[in-house]
Each structure stands twice: as C-alpha cells, then as structure tokens.
Amino acid sequence: MTDIATRGTRVVATTGGRSRHNGGGPRAGTIIAFLIPFFLPFVLFYLVPIAYAIGQSFLVVRRTGGQYGTSYTTFGGFDQYVQVFQNTEFWNSIGRIGLFGIVQVPVMLFVALIMALLLDTPLLKLKAFFRIAAFMPYAVPGVIAAIMWSFLYSPQLSPVVDVLKAIGLQPDFLGPGAVLWSAANVSTWLWTGYNMLIMFSALQAIPQELYEAAKLDGASNWAIAWKIKVPIIAPSIILTTVFSIIGTLQLYGEPAVLRQISSNISSTFTPNMLAYAVASGNNYQQAAAISVVIAVVTFVLSFGFMRLTSKRAGL
Amino acid sequence: MSNQTPIRESRVSRTAVMALMFLLAIYFLLPIYFLIVAATKPQGDLASTFGLAFSHFDLFKNLGTLFSRSDGIFGRWALNSVIYAVLGAAVGTLISALCGYALAKFKFRGREFLFSVILGGVLVPTTALALPLFLLFSATGIVNTYLAVFLPSIVSPFGVYLARIFTAAAVPEEILESARLDGAGEFRTFFSVALKLLTPSLVTIFLFQFVGIWNNFFLPMVMLQKESLFPITLGLYEWNGQTARVSLLQESVITGALISIVPVIIVFILLQRFWRTGLASGSIK
Numbered sequence: 001m002t003d004i005a006t007r008g009t010r011v012v013a014t015t016g017g018r019s020r021h022n023g024g025g026p027r028a029g030t031i032i033a034f035l036i037p038f039f040l041p042f043v044l045f046y047l048v049p050i051a052y053a054i055g056q057s058f059l060v061v062r063r064t065g066g067q068y069g070t071s072y073t074t075f076g077g078f079d080q081y082v083q084v085f086q087n088t089e090f091w092n093s094i095g096r097i098g099l100f101g102i103v104q105v106p107v108m109l110f111v112a113l114i115m116a117l118l119l120d121t122p123l124l125k126l127k128a129f130f131r132i133a134a135f136m137p138y139a140v141p142g143v144i145a146a147i148m149w150s151f152l153y154s155p156q157l158s159p160v161v162d163v164l165k166a167i168g169l170q171p172d173f174l175g176p177g178a179v180l181w182s183a184a185n186v187s188t189w190l191w192t193g194y195n196m197l198i199m200f201s202a203l204q205a206i207p208q209e210l211y212e213a214a215k216l217d218g219a220s221n222w223a224i225a226w227k228i229k230v231p232i233i234a235p236s237i238i239l240t241t242v243f244s245i246i247g248t249l250q251l252y253g254e255p256a257v258l259r260q261i262s263s264n265i266s267s268t269f270t271p272n273m274l275a276y277a278v279a280s281g282n283n284y285q286q287a288a289a290i291s292v293v294i295a296v297v298t299f300v301l302s303f304g305f306m307r308l309t310s311k312r313a314g315l
Numbered sequence: 316m317s318n319q320t321p322i323r324e325s326r327v328s329r330t331a332v333m334a335l336m337f338l339l340a341i342y343f344l345l346p347i348y349f350l351i352v353a354a355t356k357p358q359g360d361l362a363s364t365f366g367l368a369f370s371h372f373d374l375f376k377n378l379g380t381l382f383s384r385s386d387g388i389f390g391r392w393a394l395n396s397v398i399y400a401v402l403g404a405a406v407g408t409l410i411s412a413l414c415g416y417a418l419a420k421f422k423f424r425g426r427e428f429l430f431s432v433i434l435g436g437v438l439v440p441t442t443a444l445a446l447p448l449f450l451l452f453s454a455t456g457i458v459n460t461y462l463a464v465f466l467p468s469i470v471s472p473f474g475v476y477l478a479r480i481f482t483a484a485a486v487p488e489e490i491l492e493s494a495r496l497d498g499a500g501e502f503r504t505f506f507s508v509a510l511k512l513l514t515p516s517l518v519t520i521f522l523f524q525f526v527g528i529w530n531n532f533f534l535p536m537v538m539l540q541k542e543s544l545f546p547i548t549l550g551l552y553e554w555n556g557q558t559a560r561v562s563l564l565q566e567s568v569i570t571g572a573l574i575s576i577v578p579v580i581i582v583f584i585l586l587q588r589f590w591r592t593g594l595a596s597g598s599i600k
Contacts, residue, residue, distance in 0.1 A: 025421055025422050025423070026421055026501045028423070030500075030501045030502075031417055031421050031423050033502070034413045034414065034416065034417035034421070034501070034505075035413075035414055035417050035418075035429070037409070037410040037413055037414070038410040038411060038413065038414035038470070038475060039414065039429075041410070041466065041467075041469055041470045042433070042436065042470050042472070044466075045444070045448060045466060045467040045470050046436055046439065046444065046470055046472075048451065049444045049447035049448045049451060050439070050443075050444070050447070052447045052450065052451060053443070053444075053446070053447040056447065056450070111339070114335075115336070115339060118332055118335070118336060121332075123328065123329050123332045124332055124333065124336060125333070126336075129340070130336050130339075130340055132583075132584060132587070133339075133340040133343045133344050134339065134340070134343050135583070136343060136344070136347065136580060136583070137343055137346075137347075138526070138583075139526070139576060139579040139580045139582075139583045140347075140530075140576050140579075141529065141530035141531075141532065141547075141548045141575070141576075142530060142532065143530075143532045143548045143549075143551070143552050144547075144548065144551065144572045144575055144576060145346070147551060147552075147555050147568060147572055148346040148347075148349070148350050148572060149346060150555075151349065151350075151353065151366075151569070152345075152346060152349060152366075156362045157353075157361055157362055157366060158366060159349065159365055159366030159367045160366075162365060162366065189342070189343065189346065192343075193343065242438075246438060246440055249440060250440045250441070250442045250443075250533075252442060252532070252533050253532040253533060253548075253552075256552070257552060257555060260555055260556045272442050272533075275446060276446070276537075279446050279449075284446070284450060287446055288446065288447060291443040291446055291447070292443075294440060294443055295439065295440055295443040298438070298440050298443075299438060302438055303438075
C-alpha cells in the first residue's frame, strides 16, 4: 500500500519539470523579466508586511514624565509577547478556537471523505447532482453564508426553529453554549464540499485495475474503500487537514456576523478578532505581536501535522 | 465509467446510501433555498410566514428597494466586487503564469529556493498580513483607495504553484525548442505557444483567484472606510449590523445576499470541469 502511495508522489516529483538540452537556456535578464511581475508584489505585499509585523512586535510605546508626557516608540524586546501570553483574552480565544478546530475539522473532513467514497462507488445514482449540491456553498462568501445561517438561527425568522418547536424542542442556536457550534456549522457548510471534491478528484485518479485483484479475492466495497482507497488518497486528506487548520486559525468574518445578532460572541471571540480589536485601540505593536503568534502557531501546526502524518503514512 | 462489479449490493445498502446523500444535499441546499424564498417576500412576511414556503411574490419590488437604497450604493458595491475580482484575478493569473512557467521551464540557480519561498507563502494566513499592510499603506497614502484592496489581491502563491505543475504537465519541451529554433524570443514563445497550451489551466487559476477575491472580507474591512469603495461582502456586513435601526433593511440584506451569490453559482456550474482539474492537482502535492 505504501508502495503505491510513494509511487504516486514520485510521479509528481518527476513532473517538477527541468529542461535538459536547451543549450545554456535564456539569459538571466529574460528569466528575471518573467519572475519580477510576480515577485515584486509578492515581496511588497507578502514578505515586507511579515517583516514589518515582526519588527513592530518588538517595539513598545513609552511616555516621558508620567501620563501627560510625550510618547515615544522604542525597542522593547519580548515585552509585547510577554503581554500576549499574560492576556487571558488571548488564551480564551485560543481555547475557543482550539475546541472549535478539534471538533469541527475532523467532523467536516469525515463527512467529506464519506461523501467522496460514496460518489466513487457504483452504489450511487444522481452523482452529478450530489457533487454540485455539496460544492455550491463554496461559491458563497463566508460573510454571506454567516448572514444566511444567522437567519436560520434567528428565533424570529427561522423555519428550522419553527419545525423544532413544533416537535417540542426549544432550540437556542445563539445561546452561550451553542453559539460556538453554530459558527462551526457555518464553516462545515462552507467547506465540506470543497474538501470532498479534493478527495474525490484524488479517488478518480486511482487506476481501476488496482481494485480488480482485491475484488477477485472477494473483498467487499467496504474493505476496498478503507483498506485501498483511503490509504492511497492520504496525501489529499493531509492537504485538506492543513488547509482547514489554517482556515480555523484565521476565523474572523463568520463569528463577526454572528456577533451582530448574538451577545454571546465577544469582540475578542477568536484570536484574529482579538488582534483587530487591539489594533482598533491603536495598540499596533501589541496587535502585531498577536498576528505573529497566530502565524507562528499556524505554521507549527500545519508543518507539524504534515511531518507527523507523512512519517506515519510512510510517504 | 466505473466498475461494473459482479458483487451484488443489497437493496438495503443502496437505499441507505441514497438516503444519506439526500439528507446531506438538503443540508447544503437548504440555506440557499431559504434565501431564494425569503428574497421574494415582503419584509412583513419574513417573521409571520413559514420560512420555507412562498407567500406574496415581491421579488421585483425588493430588487427595486435594494438598488435604490442610499442612492444606489448596492449597485456600486456589486460593481466594485466585479472590478476587484475580475481585474485582480486577471492580472494575478497572468503574473502567476509567467512566474510558474519560468520556474517550470528555465534552469537557473536558486530556482528551488524561490519555489519553496512561494510554497511557504501558501501557508501564510493572509489575515495576518492585513493589519501590517494597513499600517504600511497608511504611511504611503494608499489606504482607503481601490489600490489598497486590489494590489494585495493580485498575489496568489497558490496560483504560481498551480501554474508550475500545469506547465510541467501541459507544455512539452519539444514545442518550445522548435519555437526557439524558429528564432522566437522567450516572451514570444510564451505568449504565442505556451499560453495556448495552458489556457484550460489558466481558467482554473483564474477561477480560484476570482472566488478568493470575491469572497474576501477581512482585507477590505481593514483597508476601507469609504462606503463607495466597498465590495458586496463588506457592504452587506455593514447593513446587516444596522437592520435593527433601519426599517425594511433586513429584506434588502436578504435580496442583496441572493444577488451576490447567483452569478458565482452560475459560473461554477458552467465551468465545473475546471474546478476538478484544479482540485485534482492541488491534491497530488
């Protein structure tokens, strides 16, 4: 099994593309002319802001002579980071988003995987319809999706609440305990189909002959799915997990919309909302430190996850 | 297309699978169906009638209200979204294609290093860039202009990654060699030979970037104060926060939300195959 998987990755590695026999190749100036239209904005709008944020995060604003003195900015070492880690709001937001991610990401990816596997079996009819239905939410901007769902959560407007009440339930989607999961549902709704299609495309790329032998041995569809298909598409599952981790740590728009209708979402509900709230209070250095911490956590988690799983899967 | 197996699946499992998929399809389509129904109702019926059943058909009146509200600001937002997304994705696709092509076809020192920097860029949370960008842009006076949203939007490391693997797969070395032997320069070769072979891939890259910009919310929120520069997402977000104070605004938020997703859904369904190539190549990494 690992053999097949490694072969899959090796094929891609060789398509990485290198030109042999092109007699010296184009001049350096030409190569630069091809690269510069992307790299100039990439440096200006990606790398410079990263460097700037890191630089800012090591500055502090101090005042001379008490509260009415003039303020000046100076090097503060890790002061801003110490403040971040001493901030209970920061840990609360991390805790919320951690809980959110630990539950929402596996649930979403599990549903996506089941759908992809079912779309890949002969058991199912109307495949095109199911595929489009699942992928459609990807066309909806996150903020708009949150607005749509907030109508479905609203006690006044929601047909879902009406139905649940009719069967004797008292749902409160915006209550203090539930609102985190209502936000998680918006993310699940938005991204399940996208992740499903990534996995489904990987399944479609598996040559059918691989299953023939297993079938001759009398393996059930179930066994083929879990013992052959899932291990082969492991790289896609890892990729979708990494994208989901990155997305979760960046959450802003969806909870911000729910905040408009629920008092149970604070202005510092997610780390990103906290960074924005701090920046709005003109404490840019502190906001920069929070942004850097979020980015570092994202990197560590996504790289860590890739290392861990690729070793385990022997990729 | 798939396996005609001799293994007979029981009718029960077939039915169970279909039922499960139908439930999931309902879950995915329900909010969109609700939005369509709600957009046809007068504001008064939103709370007083069942959300999934049509009542008065007031869609055209609602559209009229939507587009005339605050001197037609919604039309402006829609136009802004189109400008940011279409122009941004077009420029972004071109520069990604140039860069990905060069990374795939030219040999030079530091190539793999540049490519890993770009791959690292794929993992950078873009919201973490928005605040420092705001500070840099306010220092240069770009803040609160079209450029403040447009310029960062053209950069798509994922687009370069796609362009590189698509070029490696779709542009054979021999064709480039013969163009060069005919005396074509590298740019001529790229624009007259490679671009044609790459067209389907470029559509894929364009679509991903288009949706990314169309859906973007955090960057415009940080950069823009002037309402006339807002994209739809930011405009509707602002309106949604005022529904309690402004009468009939809720109905406009609903109708506006519907208007903002319909064009993209249509483009999606028409261009399905491009999505699948993109997602497939994303998954082989």
